Amino acid sequence: MTRGYHHGDLRAALVRASLDLLAEGGPGAFSVAQVARRLGVSTAAPYRHFPDREHLLSAVAATAARDLAAEVTAAADAAGTDPVDRFAAAGAAYLRFAVRTGAGFLVIFSAELSEVDDQERTAATRALMSGWIDLVTATGDRPMQDSLHLIEEQIALAQGYTALYTQGFFHRSSVPVDEIADRVALGSRRLITGDASAP
Amino acid sequence: MTRGYHHGDLRAALVRASLDLLAEGGPGAFSVAQVARRLGVSTAAPYRHFPDREHLLSAVAATAARDLAAEVTAAADAAGTDPVDRFAAAGAAYLRFAVRTGAGFLVIFSAELSEVDDQERTAATRALMSGWIDLVTATGDRPMQDSLHLIEEQIALAQGYTALYTQGFFHRSSVPVDEIADRVALGSRRLITGDASAP
DNA sequence: GTCTATATATTGATAGAC
DNA sequence: GTCTATCAATATATAGAC
Numbered sequence: 446m447t448r449g450y451h452h453g454d455l456r457a458a459l460v461r462a463s464l465d466l467l468a469e470g471g472p473g474a475f476s477v478a479q480v481a482r483r484l485g486v487s488t489a490a491p492y493r494h495f496p497d498r499e500h501l502l503s504a505v506a507a508t509a510a511r512d513l514a515a516e517v518t519a520a521a522d523a524a525g526t527d528p529v530d531r532f533a534a535a536g537a538a539y540l541r542f543a544v545r546t547g548a549g550f551l552v553i554f555s556a557e558l559s560e561v562d563d564q565e566r567t568a569a570t571r572a573l574m575s576g577w578i579d580l581v582t583a584t585g586d587r588p589m590q591d592s593l594h595l596i597e598e599q600i601a602l603a604q605g606y607t608a609l610y611t612q613g614f615f616h617r618s619s620v621p622v623d624e625i626a627d628r629v630a631l632g633s634r635r636l637i638t639g640d641a642s643a644p
Numbered sequence: 645m646t647r648g649y650h651h652g653d654l655r656a657a658l659v660r661a662s663l664d665l666l667a668e669g670g671p672g673a674f675s676v677a678q679v680a681r682r683l684g685v686s687t688a689a690p691y692r693h694f695p696d697r698e699h700l701l702s703a704v705a706a707t708a709a710r711d712l713a714a715e716v717t718a719a720a721d722a723a724g725t726d727p728v729d730r731f732a733a734a735g736a737a738y739l740r741f742a743v744r745t746g747a748g749f750l751v752i753f754s755a756e757l758s759e760v761d762d763q764e765r766t767a768a769t770r771a772l773m774s775g776w777i778d779l780v781t782a783t784g785d786r787p788m789q790d791s792l793h794l795i796e797e798q799i800a801l802a803q804g805y806t807a808l809y810t811q812g813f814f815h816r817s818s819v820p821v822d823e824i825a826d827r828v829a830l831g832s833r834r835l836i837t838g839d840a841s842a843p
Numbered sequence: 844g845t846c847t848a849t850a851t852a853t854t855g856a857t858a859g860a861c
Numbered sequence: 862g863t864c865t866a867t868c869a870a871t872a873t874a875t876a877g878a879c
């Protein structure tokens with residue numbers, strides 16, 4: 446084991462390495478010790494930057510929330526100006542992000558983080574949801590609770606496909622992730638328009 | 645630690661106790677040692693009935709598949725004779741089962757089981773999917789691939805809601821599981837009919 | 844701020860007594 | 862068929878040297 450002194454921003458490096466672990470092996474692959482090992486530092490080093498495992502995971506969730514918000518916004522903008530197109534693109538972007546990074550809503554809103562006081566994370570998650578609400582309200586005036594339900598249903602659909610895809614229900618080699626992303630986009634569209642007609 | 649000789653069908657008891665663990669703490673709560681502890685037997689005892697951890701999980705998956713198939717069938721029958729009603733009831737039944745037991749498709753079709761040779765499990769999963777295909781084909785003639793896609797989308801939706809619900813995205817105390825089940829039923833209905841009109 | 848070393852717990856799995 | 866005892870890994874976390 447080549448282990449040396451880490452020079453630079455170890456705190457940020459720990460978060461990035463944690464995200465890499467999640468991407469490669471899912472939630473079960475994450476451990477403080479494994480993250481340290483990957484960076485070539487001692488297993489004690491992370492505890493200089495985070496009081497415990499949960500606070501590291503909270504920082505990971507904050508970063509994931511910011512990254513996801515950026516990708517969803519970019520995908521919506523790339524889809525043009527039609528609100529339904531933008532909402533559908535957001536759903537597809539969520540699926541791609543969650544499959545690629547392993548850090549979707551289940552990491553960002555994980556129940557074990559709910560009691561971790563971390564303003565960075567709460568700010569990031571609030572911004573994420575706020576942007577998403579904007580996307581859905583642009584498609585039409587409706588009670589706020591209806592908007593929230595639409596988002597919940599879209600996320601449930603996208604997260605469900607993500608789980609089935611990453612956990613091997615699909616023959617992953619023969620079904621490209623873009624095909625699943627298209628199904629999420631179509632489902633999202635149907636949520637708004639009430640039917641299954643293509644764009 | 646009160647530990648004694650187990651009298652009776654330890655094999656079946658191990659499977660039941662495993663399901664209890666999954667129900668209480670999700671996949672992360674399962675371990676061979678914990679299952680043994682719960683039954684008051686030594687950690688070596690399970691290895692007399694299963695060669696390793698994965699074969700125990702495979703037996704758990706087989707039982708879950710049989711139980712789920714029975715509940716889905718019962719829910720469809722209770723919904724009457726209209727094929728759309730029956731399909732929607734199946735989706736709601738899946739959500740209730742997965743929330744209550746922690747053993748949905750992610751356990752039954754877990755990737756780590758794909759290389760475990762277990763005829764009981766493969767027979768149970770085949771029967772489960774076969775019954776589900778019957779439910780969707782009863783709603784109308786369509787290419788088999790379309791039927792499979794409808795099931796996948798329904799399961800993705802239901803599994804996504806299950807994950808969001810069990811992992812704490814919803815304020816679990818204030819949202820009853822039946823309300824989420826109704827949303828899955830409505831979404832399932834929309835998959836078939838192409839719109840969001842209630843029954 | 845990072846190291847080495849350590850304490851403690853838990854895991855999956857095996858050997859051998861009964 | 863179940864037990865006790867044990868092994869090698871791995872985990873979270875801490876104490877004290879540098």
